[in-house]
Amino acid sequence: MSQPEFICVRCSKHQETCCQTSEVYTTLGDIRRIQEYTGKDDFYEDKLPCDPVYTKHDDDPIWYETAMQPDGKRRVLKRRENGDCTFLGSAGCVLPMETRPILCRLYPYDFNQTGIKTYLANGCPMELLQNGESLVLALDMNKKDAERWHHMLYQEILEEPHYQAKQSAKLPAQE
Numbered sequence: 001m002s003q004p005e006f007i008c009v010r011c012s013k014h015q016e017t018c019c020q021t022s023e024v025y026t027t028l029g030d031i032r033r034i035q036e037y038t039g040k041d042d043f044y045e046d047k048l049p050c051d052p053v054y055t056k057h058d059d060d061p062i063w064y065e066t067a068m069q070p071d072g073k074r075r076v077l078k079r080r081e082n083g084d085c086t087f088l089g090s091a092g093c094v095l096p097m098e099t100r101p102i103l104c105r106l107y108p109y110d111f112n113q114t115g116i117k118t119y120l121a122n123g124c125p126m127e128l129l130q131n132g133e134s135l136v137l138a139l140d141m142n143k144k145d146a147e148r149w150h151h152m153l154y155q156e157i158l159e160e161p162h163y164q165a166k167q168s169a170k171l172p173a174q175e
Contacts, residue, residue: 020084022107023049024077025067027156030101031075037099043086046073060112065166066157077101102153108135109146113154116146 026034026044035041046069049055055072057063067074078086087095097105110121120135136142157163 020082020088022085023047023051023074023079024085024101024103025074026077026101026103027075027153028159029152029156033099034095034101037095043078044075045078046075048073057112062113062154063157066160066163069160069162102149102156105149106146106153108139109141109143109150111146111150111153116143116150 031041031044034043049072055064055068069075080086080088085093087093087100093100093104108120108123110117110119
């Protein structure tokens with residue numbers, strides 16, 4: 001008996017995937033890891049969000065302060081003309097898991113600064129799961145890795161130069 005196709009492959013036959021529709025914010029750490037792996041530095045750009053969902057973070061003010069630059073732009077992975085992520089190959093992402101942007105590793109976990117939420121983000125077609133299969137297991141994910149990546153993400157977003165400059169400006173002058 002053959003194994004069922006991986007859930008992301010089933011999804012790609014059913015609808016556009018997160019790798020084709022998302023504007024993936026990248027931390028400076030993501031950039032470093034991807035550059036080390038690929039030897040390239042032309043895979044990201046600063047741009048205004050096309051979808052307003054990327055600017056709404058009422059439950060996570062630090063996200064907006066760090067991910068959004070003062071001019072409203074964000075550093076995101078470039079996408080091909082058809083909308084696909086630049087790293088989307090015929091069998092999925094061509095980057096190893098620990099090299100992918102942290103947001104890609106975390107999805108479909110939803111989160112804010114305080115931690116991983118008790119529910120998953122919308123987007124994955126739940127109707128494609130096998131009987132009794134959970135999405136997290138179908139994606140071969142686990143909460144321990146998600147928590148580790150969440151911690152890493154919130155450490156890395158604090159490195160954003162515009163956020164660091166803002167924090168330095170708040171410090172009292174040294175005499």
